[in-house]
Amino acid sequence: MPHRVAVVALNHFAPLDLGVPGQVFRVARTPDGEPLYEVVTCSEGRMPVRCSAGYSVLPDHDLDVLDTADTVVVPGVHGGRVLRDGTISDTLAQALRGRPRTLSICTGAFVLAAAGLLDGRPATTHWHEAGLFARLFPKVKLDPDVLFVDDGDVLTSAGVAAGLDLCLHVIRRDHGSEVANRAARRCVMPPWRDGGQAQYIDRHLPDAGGGTAATREWMLTHLDRPLDLAALAGHARMSVRTFTRRFREETGMSPARWLNGQRVQHARRLLETTDLGVEEVARRAGFGTAVSLRQHLHAAVGVSPLAYRHTFRRA
Template sequence: MAHRIAVVVLDDFAPLDLGIPGQVFWAARDRDGNHLYEVVTCSVGGAPVRTNAGYRVLPDHGLEVLDSADTVLVPGVHGGPAMLTGTIPPALGEALQGRPRVMSICTGAFVLGAAGLLDGRPATTHWMNASRFRRLFPKVLLDPDVLFVDDGDVLTSAGVASGLDLCLHVIRRDHGSEVANRTARRCVMPPWREGGQAQYIDRPLPEANGSGTAATRDWMLERLQEPLDLAALAEHARMSVRTFTRRFREETGLSPARWLALQRVEQARHLLETTDLAVAQVARRSGFGTAVSLRQHLHAAVGVSPLAYRQTFRRS
């Protein structure tokens, strides 16, 4: 018998998040071509629900279908009580309790959080909503840098397309790599993505505010490819090393060395995205000196190698 997955939709849900499980799990088949999963869609009372794209869908089921589901999946939502106040309809909160396995895509984690299913557990959601999530659900161990979190019977994924990664992970967990790889080929998608959500986060360089160590930070940004030691930085700021270090941390939350390394990573990311420079050249221009050093720092920051990063983001 096929494993039944019930997808629960609320008003203002993300259409792609609903389509992902229907497509990916539908494509998962055994060697004889038999479907391994059945995907059904439900809503509170079986009522029509709005997407955030200007149309409605009419689920075939109400929440009673959850009683026959092996897995419950909640797509992302845009706004609404789950994201604004951390609340969901009481009927849904009760219906989500005690299920064998529960999953969320993107901001669907807000629904699981509102149901109390994530308290004390590791979880993730879209990086842009991480701060709001932490305010609403402080008991959750949120990690906004990963593509998905598997905590056994509760699984959460990051923004939008990471739902693909999570669904493939579940197929791999349920049926092994051969089935997952075959499913990925059928869906024309990579069977595994390196790195995490951190590589997609937009971190613009900070703007100087004209006080404290700001002028020296500007000076550092203009000389990323040069060797910059703490003594030179303090001299430029006309402070003692101790005072400079203290003020720098007060203003940025980081040590000068850590801040400089992050800016060099950002410069390397920019060069990898926008130029055809060899990795060794990118390393020199961003201040890492060698390709080995660049690989180490980039992998620590975003979880992938320079070449993998370029393949993902290089504009054709």
């Protein structure tokens, strides 16, 4: 049976936040096209809920559906409608406790904190509401500078688009990078953004055409080799100066930075999908040594190769 995701709709909900789980989890499928998640939406008493954009929705379920959910998602509420007094109804608080996994998007973290789910835990929320959050919930270890926080069975994300990142992160954690990347492509978004807002597109193939596209594609098939700027420019049949300028115009970054990002992505894929040792992963990704791989991977995603494999490798 697909993993059931229950989304809790609250009055004054942020429209994008409410729609994100249904959109992202819905397109996560097996290679044969079988759905991996089922998304249902509920509200307290199955009552209509209204958003700031001037319309209401009528969920199909009440809070009882949370008893059958594997993951519960609480979207944010709009602007000044956050919980100014830090309280929610006893019914909602009780319904949210004891779930296998709970996520919040944006100011949905206020709801989780009001239910007591974040006491003593690291969490994040929309930066604009971070000051209020810290005053209302001093027991929470708030980090307003990251896109999302994964604390095992409770995960929180920052504003709006960070909910997309969090949902993809959950899919990646559940089913590995291949499934998450397919879902990301369906949603036309990068599969991974770390807390520093950097975007890492897994094995991105450049567009066909002139310029440096052919050389970029060639680089992707020779990541394990030394690729200095002179060799790249020679492959593109350009001077080093012209190649560097054209490359930056087409990708928005220098050849070295782009190449390093692709090597990190290749290393991540090898860690996720093979049993190769760290030294061999480093060699095949073009980093040469395990020490170099550790440094680059930690800079990109904040963990060591072994910790990354343990977290993201499919069971």
